Amino acid sequence: MEAGAEEVARALLLGLRALGAEELEVRGEGFRLVLRRARERQAPGGSLIVSPVSGRVSYSQAGIAAEPGGRVRKGQTVAVVESMKVAVEVISEVEGRVVKVLVPEGARAEAGEPLLEVEVEEEA
Amino acid sequence: MKRLFIPNRGDAALRVARAAREMGLEVVLGHAWGDRGPAARLATATITLGPENPASSYMDPARVVSAALATGCDALHPGYGFLAESPELAEACRWAGITFVGPAPEALELLGEKAATLRLARDAGLEILGTGEAARDPGEVLRALRRIGLPALIKAERGGGGRGMKPVRGWEEAEEAVRLAQAEARLATGSSSVYVERLLEGARHVELQFLRTASGEAALLGTRDCTLQRRFQKVLEEAPAEIPEGELELAAEGALRLLEEAGLVGLATVEFLLHGGRLFFLEVNPRLQVEHTVTEEVTGLDLVRAQLGAARGLGLEECLGLAGWAGGGGLGSRRPALLPERGAALEARVNAESAEAGFLPCAGWVTRLRLPGGPGVRVDEAIEAGSQVTPFYDPLLFKVVARGRDREEALGRLARALEETEVVGVETNLPLLREVLTHPDFRERRVSTSWLEEFAASRSQVGGRPHPGGPPERRGRAGADRPAPFPAPSLRSP
Numbered sequence: 224m225e226a227g228a229e230e231v232a233r234a235l236l237l238g239l240r241a242l243g244a245e246e247l248e249v250r251g252e253g254f255r256l257v258l259r260r261a262r263e264r265q266a267p268g269g270s271l272i273v274s275p276v277s278g279r280v281s282y283s284q285a286g287i288a289a290e291p292g293g294r295v296r297k298g299q300t301v302a303v304v305e306s307m308k309v310a311v312e313v314i315s316e317v318e319g320r321v322v323k324v325l326v327p328e329g330a331r332a333e334a335g336e337p338l339l340e341v342e343v344e345e346e347a
Numbered sequence: 348m349k350r351l352f353i354p355n356r357g358d359a360a361l362r363v364a365r366a367a368r369e370m371g372l373e374v375v376l377g378h379a380w381g382d383r384g385p386a387a388r389l390a391t392a393t394i395t396l397g398p399e400n401p402a403s404s405y406m407d408p409a410r411v412v413s414a415a416l417a418t419g420c421d422a423l424h425p426g427y428g429f430l431a432e433s434p435e436l437a438e439a440c441r442w443a444g445i446t447f448v449g450p451a452p453e454a455l456e457l458l459g460e461k462a463a464t465l466r467l468a469r470d471a472g473l474e475i476l477g478t479g480e481a482a483r484d485p486g487e488v489l490r491a492l493r494r495i496g497l498p499a500l501i502k503a504e505r506g507g508g509g510r511g512m513k514p515v516r517g518w519e520e521a522e523e524a525v526r527l528a529q530a531e532a533r534l535a536t537g538s539s540s541v542y543v544e545r546l547l548e549g550a551r552h553v554e555l556q557f558l559r560t561a562s563g564e565a566a567l568l569g570t571r572d573c574t575l576q577r578r579f580q581k582v583l584e585e586a587p588a589e590i591p592e593g594e595l596e597l598a599a600e601g602a603l604r605l606l607e608e609a610g611l612v613g614l615a616t617v618e619f620l621l622h623g624g625r626l627f628f629l630e631v632n633p634r635l636q637v638e639h640t641v642t643e644e645v646t647g648l649d650l651v652r653a654q655l656g657a658a659r660g661l662g663l664e665e666c667l668g669l670a671g672w673a674g675g676g677g678l679g680s681r682r683p684a685l686l687p688e689r690g691a692a693l694e695a696r697v698n699a700e701s702a703e704a705g706f707l708p709c710a711g712w713v714t715r716l717r718l719p720g721g722p723g724v725r726v727d728e729a730i731e732a733g734s735q736v737t738p739f740y741d742p743l744l745f746k747v748v749a750r751g752r753d754r755e756e757a758l759g760r761l762a763r764a765l766e767e768t769e770v771v772g773v774e775t776n777l778p779l780l781r782e783v784l785t786h787p788d789f790r791e792r793r794v795s796t797s798w799l800e801e802f803a804a805s806r807s808q809v810g811g812r813p814h815p816g817g818p819p820e821r822r823g824r825a826g827a828d829r830p831a832p833f834p835a836p837s838l839r840s841p
Contacts, residue, residue: 234712277710278738284534306738307699307708309578331738334710 232258236333270317271325271337278306280332285312289328293321295341302338319343348422348446348659352377352415353386354396354405355426357729358637358746360386363424366651370669375418377411379404379739385731394418399739405429412439422658424448424651428741431634432459432507448658450633454611458631462504462542464609465628471604472597473628476544476620483540488525491543498548501525503532504540507630509579511535514546549795550622552576552629553588555599556642557615557683558653559606564663566684567599568650569642571616575783575799577706582776582799583783585693585754586641589792591624598626603683605631613657614639614650620796637696637746640727644692644750648672691757692750695765695780698742702779702803708742711735714772719764723750723757736773744770758784779803 239247239258249256272295274280282289284303295301295315302313323340326332351367353360354377364374364386376383376390379399387393394414397404404410406429415423423445425431434455440447449455458464462481469475477495481504482488492499492515501524503511513528515521529539551574559565572588573581590598602617609631616636618629639650648670656666663684668674672686701707716732728745730736736744747764751757762784765777783789788798 275704276708276738278708306710307740307742309706309708309742311707 233333269322270319270341270343272301272313272315272317272339272341273335273337274302274304274311274313274326274332275334276304276306276309276311277333277336278304278311278331280304280326280328280330280338282328284310289321289324289339291321291323295319295321295339304332313338315341317341317343318345348655349373350375350391350418350420350422351448351655352411352418352420352423352445353390353426354411354414354423355429356382356384356386356405356740358727358743359426359428359635360384361389361729362635362727363426363651364389366649366655367424369649370652370655372422372655375415375420377405377414381735382740384734385728392418399737401429401739408433408436408439411436412443412445415440415445416443420445422446422448422655424654425634427635427637432632434459446658448613448654450609450611450613450615454609455633457609458611458633459505461502461506461630462540464605464631465542467608468601468605468628471601471608473601473605474625476547476627476629477542479542481540481542483529483538485522485525485529488529488541488543489521492521492525495543495545497521498546500544500546501528501541502544503528503536503538504542505536505538506532507632509576511541512579516546547620547622547627548797550620550627551588551794552581552618552796553590553621553626554616554618555595555602556639556650557602557606557617558650558657558663558666559603559611559613559615560657560663560666561612561660562662563607564684565603565606566663566667566686567603568648568686569646569688570595571638571641573638574794574796575789576796577800577803581638582696582698583693583780583789584638584641585691585757586645587688587691588621590621590626594624594626598628599683599685601628602631609633614654637743638694640725640746640748641692641694644725644748645688645690646672646686647689648686690750690752691754692748693754693757693761694746694748695761695784696746696776697744697768697770697780698776699736699744699773700742700776701774702776703807705807706776706803708738709736709774710738711773713744713770715769716771717767717769718745719747719767721760721764721767723760724748724764725750744773744775758790779806782806 247258281303285300297318299315300312301315304311319341322342326338350373352375353363367374368389373391376393377396396410430436434452437447437452465475465479498516501513511532515524532541533539554571556568570588571586573584575583616632619626653666653670656669699709713734718726725748729743749757749760765781
């Protein structure tokens with residue numbers, strides 16, 4: 224996406240949240256844009272770890288290696304999101320393995336955006 | 348001094364621009380991409396410093412000084428935050444032939460080393476809460492902790508503004524706390540050097556506002572009480588503070604000796620904890636402070652004008668005259684000269700944050716804004732209607748300041764002002780502020796530095812909603828409603 228388009232998409236996402244809507248579809252000449260809330264993507268048996276705030280994401284500050292196959296423990300700080308000069312620790316509620324890193328190290332996440340997709344495993 | 352460069356944003360840039368324009372100076376605003384803010388209207392010119400990330404714009408001394416030179420400025424006011432206490436910026440200005448509105452780089456260097464400042468304070472006769480020694484070696488930090496006892500606070504040697512502070516309450520957690528504190532200190536300040544202080548439970552945070560000129564004259568411009576804080580950052584401040592008479596005089600004399608020793612010229616705030624009727628020195632902030640407004644309201648002075656006068660090398664009476672002091676009876680022989688305070692004033696910082704969710708920051712767009720007005724009310728705003736609140740900067744939206752003939756009247760005014768205030772688009776701490784102002788503990792000054800966090804926590808539990816989302820009437824607004832549940836996040840200063 225071009226820089227301008229990304230800004231538009233961010234604004235639309237905020238609008239979506241403001242309306243409390245689940246989905247927003249915009250059709251125009253030669254394009255169709257669909258925005259859907261993250262939880263709809265939740266795979267059965269899997270779980271998404273979301274960022275509570277918008278800000279810059281760091282997994283290394285939390286001391287975890289964010290890569291597919293990496294272990295995530297329940298109660299563990301899996302990411303630190305820096306927002307408005309506050310370091311917000313994202314704590315996992317589940318036990319499992321990382322399937323996909325949805326927001327890479329150093330990138331910006333919006334509030335409510337999924338950071339990691341985790342395959343839930345039974346607690347040992 | 349003809350053209351003033353302001354490399355800052357929000358309320359800080361606006362405050363300085365207002366004073367400069369009133370004095371007939373031209374203003375050039377240096378800002379990050381897309382962050383012009385309310386000060387831009389008062390500027391003759393604006394110039395982009397760099398990307399939104401402060402490290403590559405507001406915090407980069409080379410970019411700031413180049414921009415000031417490129418726009419033909421002969422003076423620079425750093426505002427507060429960012430580079431306001433940076434010896435590098437003061438030095439770069441000196442080299443470029445630009446008048447830096449603030450202390451000399453040598454004074455900033457000295458006062459930026461917090462442990463060294465503690466030793467200066469002790470030598471000046473002030474009481475300190477630790478050993479005044481900083482250390483990098485974890486073993487040495489632990490030994491210092493054993494010397495002063497628990498509970499204690501580990502602080503970053505180059506910290507300030509609540510950054511890099513970690514409480515230790517039990518010996519079983521001491522080693523881990525030292526490790527975390529040093530990691531945080533390195534992240535926030537670039538150095539793992541820390542020092543320790545006794546943690547006083549039930550203390551109040553009070554501070555003394557000084558002005559010192561190149562002539563060596565100084566005045567105490569009043570006191571402030573900033574006890575209501577979250578994450579060691581102030582939220583609700585007032586002037587004057589209630590300090591036992593003899594204790595205030597001793598502290599003022601000691602603080603003045605400290606400022607003399609540091610060679611400070613300009614404004615400085617000397618911060619203390621008030622505990623058991625005694626004052627314990629914390630640190631010196633050699634700059635304008637966010638809460639300077641309450642001092643302005645009770646003294647009738649314009650502190651930014653006073654700063655500009657001091658930077659031009661004027662003497663004390665000239666500086667005070669420039670700041671609007673009506674004079675009367677001269678300053679007397681008392682050292683430091685004490686200016687009379689009239690009435691009382693309070694400041695509430697309205698932040699984009701959810702007090703119900705542990706003061707979680709809330710970014711978004713401010714779609715509608717209704718600011719208060721009326722007798723005795725002042726607003727210093729950081730944003731406008733239509734502004735975007737981004738994660739790059741602190742969550743302050745605007746400050747509401749109310750003054751009155753006494754504290755009671757000022758409190759009533761501030762409560763009224765916050766009632767007529769409305770912010771739509773982002774969640775704010777307004778509901779919390781309104782409740783605090785009517786709370787008997789605050790009205791009767793029965794609060795300590797941990798009170799606000801405790802009160803916010805108890806109030807979230809009463810609502811039966813420990814997770815974010817805000818009070819029911821706020822749901823559905825932008826930023827207030829978050830998809831997918833997540834555990835209560837833990838917050839710390841980076």
